[in-house]
Amino acid sequence: MEARDDLIRARRDKLAKLVAAGVESYPYRFERTHRVADLLARFDELRQAGEQVTIAGRVAAKRVMGKASFAHVQDDSGRVQIYLRRDEINPPGVSDPETAPYSLFKTAIDLGDWIGVRGALMVTKTGERTLHVREWTLLAKCIRPLPVVKEEAETGRRYHEFSDPDERYRNRALDLVVNPDEREVFRIRARMISLMRRYLDEAGFLEVETPVLQPLYGGGSARPFTTHHNQLHKDLYLRIADELYLKRLIVGGLDRVYEISKDFRNEGVDRIHNPEFTMMECYAAFADYTFMLELVERIVSGIVGDIHGTREIRYGGGSLDFTPPWPRVRFFDALAEKTGRALIDADLSELRAVADEFGVEVPDNAGRGKLLDELFGELVEPGFDRPTFVIDYPIELSPLAKRHRHDPRLVERFEAIAGGCEIANAFSELNDPDDQRARFEEQQRLRGAGDEEAMPLDDDYLAALELGLPPTAGLGVGVDRLAMLLTNRSSIRDVILFPLLRDRDGEDER
RNA sequence: GAGGACGUAGCUCAGCCGGUAGAGCAGGGGCCUUUUAAGCCCAAGGUCGUGGGUUCGAGUCCCACCGUCCUCACCA
Numbered sequence: 001m002e003a004r005d006d007l008i009r010a011r012r013d014k015l016a017k018l019v020a021a022g023v024e025s026y027p028y029r030f031e032r033t034h035r036v037a038d039l040l041a042r043f044d045e046l047r048q049a050g051e052q053v054t055i056a057g058r059v060a061a062k063r064v065m066g067k068a069s070f071a072h073v074q075d076d077s078g079r080v081q082i083y084l085r086r087d088e089i090n091p092p093g094v095s096d097p098e099t100a101p102y103s104l105f106k107t108a109i110d111l112g113d114w115i116g117v118r119g120a121l122m123v124t125k126t127g128e129r130t131l132h133v134r135e136w137t138l139l140a141k142c143i144r145p146l147p148v149v150k151e152e153a154e155t156g157r158r159y160h161e162f163s164d165p166d167e168r169y170r171n172r173a174l175d176l177v178v179n180p181d182e183r184e185v186f187r188i189r190a191r192m193i194s195l196m197r198r199y200l201d202e203a204g205f206l207e208v209e210t211p212v213l214q215p216l217y218g219g220g221s222a223r224p225f226t227t228h229h230n231q232l233h234k235d236l237y238l239r240i241a242d243e244l245y246l247k248r249l250i251v252g253g254l255d256r257v258y259e260i261s262k263d264f265r266n267e268g269v270d271r272i273h274n275p276e277f278t279m280m281e282c283y284a285a286f287a288d289y290t291f292m293l294e295l296v297e298r299i300v301s302g303i304v305g306d307i308h309g310t311r312e313i314r315y316g317g318g319s320l321d322f323t324p325p326w327p328r329v330r331f332f333d334a335l336a337e338k339t340g341r342a343l344i345d346a347d348l349s350e351l352r353a354v355a356d357e358f359g360v361e362v363p364d365n366a367g368r369g370k371l372l373d374e375l376f377g378e379l380v381e382p383g384f385d386r387p388t389f390v391i392d393y394p395i396e397l398s399p400l401a402k403r404h405r406h407d408p409r410l411v412e413r414f415e416a417i418a419g420g421c422e423i424a425n426a427f428s429e430l431n432d433p434d435d436q437r438a439r440f441e442e443q444q445r446l447r448g449a450g451d452e453e454a455m456p457l458d459d460d461y462l463a464a465l466e467l468g469l470p471p472t473a474g475l476g477v478g479v480d481r482l483a484m485l486l487t488n489r490s491s492i493r494d495v496i497l498f499p500l501l502r503d504r505d506g507e508d509e510r
Numbered sequence: 511g512a513g514g515a516c517g518u519a520g521c522u523c524a525g526c527c528g529g530u531a532g533a534g535c536a537g538g539g540g541c542c543u544u545u546u547a548a549g550c551c552c553a554a555g556g557u558c559g560u561g562g563g564u565u566c567g568a569g570u571c572c573c574a575c576c577g578u579c580c581u582c583a584c585c586a
Binding site for chain 2: 066085122146148149150151221241263265270422
């Protein structure tokens with residue numbers, strides 16, 4: 001007999017005992033008067049008024065001392081101690097241990113059970129604010145054993161924390177029950193997205209929805225997921241970016257649009273990549289990339305300030321200062337500083353020589369764009385601690401970006417980097433259909449040469465461009481990455497509720 | 511994809527030079543009417559990730575596989 005089965009059986013037996021005593025096992029609703037946090041906020045006032053209050057939550061700790069018991073009840077907002085005395089809970093004359101409410105609480109309520117309690121407020125002799133229970137109600141029994149995390153009342157120090165990341169990601173419900181910090185991560189994430197919407201709405205952007213299932217994917221360099229529509233006998237792709245559809249909307253005359261949604265890339269999984277992830281993309285007509293640069297600076301520093309009350313936040317071992325203006329550095333200037341060379345006109349063999357010199361490994365079939373990307377990522381990017389804009393990228397890396405107005409070898413593009421991670425990418429959008437066709441054709445050539453991430457040619461998109469795309473600036477923000485910065489997490493899995501995991505072999509699902 | 515570390519009770523962890531499995535918490539039985547990581551007494555709980563191998567004997571050594579984490583490579 002497995003120990004877990006014993007624990008589950010014990011809890012089922014207790015449920016049966018409650019039912020036998022006439023307790024409703026799964027009631028339909030429960031009226032509470034306060035959330036725990038509200039109750040604590042108005043504690044003195046409510047206590048002096050002698051008011052009866054009702055809360056609902058999970059039993060998070062239980063300390064039975066014979067004819068009196070203490071416990072903690074935790075709801076979405078916080079936890080509070082409750083106190084029960086036998087002679088106050090049991091009706092006069094009722095003492096049968098199988099049915100008396102106090103003994104049922106003592107013997108049949110477990111850590112993790114959902115209960116409702118009603119009573120007045122009191123302060124114990126050690127000073128803890130406590131709900132003095134008159135009546136308790138079962139709301140739902142927790143039949144599976146829970147990891148027990150003990151918490152010191154004074155210091156909040158936690159013991160035996162449920163911390164195995166594998167278990168936590170595989171069983172997020174349990175993680176959230178037991179780890180209040182993780183609940184907080186997702187509250188911050190939600191507020192971040194809500195603030196992002198507000199800033200965009202206020203700036204006159206219209207929120208839209210574009211297809212997840214696409215006949216042709218595009219807008220980024222990545223391998224897609226494929227799926228199939230049965231009735232139409234048609235293969236479809238899950239989008240890797242929203243870009244090409246959103247720009248069609250600018251063509252259509254919607255001046256400013258944005259979308260916050262999942263993209264899907266059929267690629268590796270690691271600390272900063274999950275195959276489905278959340279992107280915010282926005283596009284503004286009549287603007288160029290400098291508009292987006294200011295928008296990113298304003299929105300991101302605004303969100304940081306709104307959530308943390310300061311623009312300088314702790315991250316990893318250090319801190320990140322989001323106070324504008326963020327430093328700007330030109331792609332080739334940064335590269336020149338590290339390598340001591342101007343590489344803007346460097347050809348393949350020269351770039352390869354530089355890569356060798358600095359010990360940067362590159363694939364044998366790498367083109368110029370790839371080489372520059374490698375060099376930059378290896379030599380320059382790690383040097384950026386604080387939020388920084390890298391601007392004016394080589395044209396080879398950006399098939400959808402508009403050529404730089406002063407230098408045909410560059411595009412008008414920037415990335416925002418913070419905490420060693422790219423958090424935003426933006427450019428002046430390429431709106432010349434003939435130039436765009438040529439860039440697509442170059443992508444086709446790379447594709448033919450074995451680059452699986454090269455973009456497919458999209459005739460339908462080109463036709464839209466031929467209707468006339470006004471000057472337009474576009475921006476993409478990695479929502480998960482931003483959430484990592486705001487919650488001081490080093491793994492994307494900590495900010496995605498249900499990250500993709502490998503199957504666990506040979507173990508039954510819980 | 512490569513390298514390294516790890517996987518022992520429901521949870522958090524010990525387990526030495528190979529000798530047959532330990533603790534705390536949770537759970538069970540008692541005692542306890544202001545406790546708070548409540549406390550005290552008693553009893554129970556294990557296919558040591560999976561599969562092979564070496565050995566008289568493997569949680570421990572070797573090999574393979576699965577999973578997680580870290581570093582590196584690639585994409586946001």
